[in-house]
């Protein structure tokens with residue numbers, strides 16, 4: 001067993017109002033630069049719809065993610081390493097800029113510099129790639145709110161298996177928003193596709209990052225990611241992706257997209273998983289078993305064995321505590337509400353979704369029935385086959401039972417809590433009908449409806465980045481003193497403003513760069529995090545002569 | 551051996567060694583100072599259709615051309631005859647395989663340049679250095695094709711007794727300038743433009759050649775790295791990659 005911690009997210013789709021605030025704030029923070037004009041680390045797409053980039057879910061076309069080879073082994077869907085290298089001179093499966101959209105601006109200057117004239121001056125659009133005037137024909141959210149979808153409804157790859165019968169029902173009843181960021185997968189195919197080995201998964205928190213100094217612009221990761229969440233910066237010639245806002249996460253702050261979410265629908269927390277079992281879980285033959293396999297990878301942080309193993313693996317104690325309070329863990333494992341997006345890509349995505357009940361509620365409401373009555377809602381869930389099939393295509397590789405179960409639990413909560421809020425004697429049969437206790441259901445309601453900031457985001461600050469400089473570990477290399485020969489190897493993170501301690505000065509971290517003498521006052525101190533609780537280590541108490549014991 | 555003129559010495563001794571120095575030091579400098587800029591600067595996202603044909607054509611062509619040069623320049627004539635390869639066989643191979651590779655390279659290059667010039671998005675992302683690089687590449691390649699056909703195949707000049715010998719001497723730091731001075735003009739242009747492009751190499755996108763990701767074949771698919779560089783795992787097969 002090799003326990004690893006993963007920073008994961010859950011989004012409650014019922015609450016997303018499609019305002020795109022998350023996209024805009026993320027863009028302002030990260031991709032407001034030349035070369036990334038068309039890049040949205042966070043995008044919000046209306047479903048049904050084609051998504052961004054257009055039709056990215058059609059893996060017959062894009063060949064992203066993993067597939068099983070004939071002998072049942074996991075391999076990249078686009079082909080093995082030799083094939084990748086042989087086709088490196090021009091990537092056969094790279095989306096073009098037109099699949100995202102050609103970025104543009106407007107000639108605002110026209111408005112400012114226009115002389116007094118009879119006609120109102122205009123600001124025609126011009127391409128940010130060529131500088132020429134252009135007609136805007138498509139963009140990242142061209143089919144927002146179903147606008148224009150039905151001209152091209154067949155292009156939603158998830159509607160393929162459902163077919164024509166869907167359109168009528170959808171047009172009247174069914175629409176929701178799907179905010180998407182990088183999934184920070186447990187089995188990331190982007191990492192596996194990178195010929196340079198420039199993309200890596202961080203050991204501490206599972207965040208997947210591109211090493212900008214190692215990326216050589218082979219642009220294979222872009223095809224490799226089935227979610228198309230790696231982008232090509234066409235100015236620098238390097239791949240870029242959502243960073244899970246790691247500088248914030250390292251400080252215990254939620255990501256920008258989560259922090260600014262208007263619907264407060266995002267949850268961030270840790271989960272523990274067994275890294276040695278990931279490949280096995282991603283290789284189960286039946287796609288419909290992938291969801292269960294993925295869920296089983298996640299370990300119970302209250303289990304003493306898991307806690308021990310986590311400690312053995314060097315996971316700090318406060319992280320274990322945080323994993324126990326993780327809202328993400330609760331929503332996935334305790335309440336069985338959260339589902340992964342497209343488990344069939346076999347990348348084990350770690351941004352999970354609670355499927356939306358609101359379309360069901362709307363249908364019941366529209367037909368004049370009580371939309372807060374459990375019986376009515378259950379009946380509607382059974383009745384609305386096609387929307388549920390659609391959700392299953394997104395979240396469970398087509399297994400409608402799982403989706404219906406989740407929706408039933410949400411419907412039950414709605415009905416049960418209505419009674420409580422109205423001061424009516426709540427009907428305990430409702431939670432029992434979905435296999436829950438009344439108290440459990442109230443807890444679930446609290447987490448979904450009224451959880452405060454620090455319950456939605458349980459993010460322990462990172463500290464292992466400076467652990468080596470703590471005297472108790474003493475692994476710091478004397479060559480790394482300022483100006484010493486080892487300094488060349490130091491990732492020069494601090495000077496780029498991405499330091500894990502930005503905003504707060506950390507005396508220990510700062511001293512690590514100083515010479516030996518500067519740290520001598522720490523010599524002999526004990527780092528309690530490393531104490532196994534047995535015996536009396538030196539340094540725990542001051543020695544008789546007033547110095548710290550050495 | 552006639553004693554070479556100052557100009558000849560300058561052309562075939564001083565410039566080549568200076569170019570070599572610039573090539574080596576330039577790459578060291580670039581690697582240390584500008585690893586971020588070390589990339590193919592792929593333009594495929596702007597335009598794919600022409601690139602899908604042109605780029606593989608050019609690259610596979612030039613890789614074969616490179617191998618041809620290794621054989622033609624690196625292996626002395628006496629060695630090939632010693633293993634029983636007659637001049638006739640050698641030239642037959644050189645001309646057939648060589649012409650195939652040359653055709654692919656030239657065709658690919660023409661397509662790539664055409665694409666660069668005509669597609670506005672690609673052209674917008676083309677730097678001055680790119681243009682210079684393409685110009686030099688074109689001169690090297692066309693001069694090479696010209697001299698192979700007109701000087702070597704038709705003109706009867708045996709480069710394996712001229713230019714190639716000079717080339718090997720160059721690496722042993724004893725170049726015989728007269729060998730280059732007596733080569734036909736086509737070869738002179740080809741060699742000199744090649745020398746100049748090597749001097750330009752480290753400052754262009756051509757550095758991507760030295761990042762060819764062969765390590766991909768042997769590394770595990772998923773890479774984990776610790777944000778604490780001290781904790782980088784050192785197990786075999788998990789070493790971090792720094793090209």
Ligand code: HEM
Pocket residue numbers: 088089090091217218590591592593594601605609612613662663666756758759762763
């Ligand atoms: C041996 C390994 C090599 C690899 C793996 C390689 C790979 C690549 C890749 C991926 C591109 C980007 C294509 C795109 O998407 O726009 C590229 C472009 C280019 N390569 Fe190479 N290359 C290699 C060798 C060479 C050599 C030996 C030369 C020439 C002497 C060369 C000249 C070029 C040029 C001129 C371009 C720019 C094409 C354009 O966009 O117009 N490459 N190479």
Ligand code: SF4
Pocket residue numbers: 181182183184185188189190191208224225226227228229230241347
């Ligand atoms: S979703 Fe993110 S981690 Fe997963 S394959 Fe794509 S880029 Fe990689």
Ligand code: SF4
Pocket residue numbers: 025026027030041042181182241242243244245255256257258
């Ligand atoms: S986690 Fe950060 S980088 Fe990623 S989508 Fe959200 S705001 Fe953007």
Ligand code: SF4
Pocket residue numbers: 015016017018019020021022023044177179260261262263264265
């Ligand atoms: S900010 Fe929140 S509510 Fe608004 S679109 Fe993004 S996820 Fe949805």
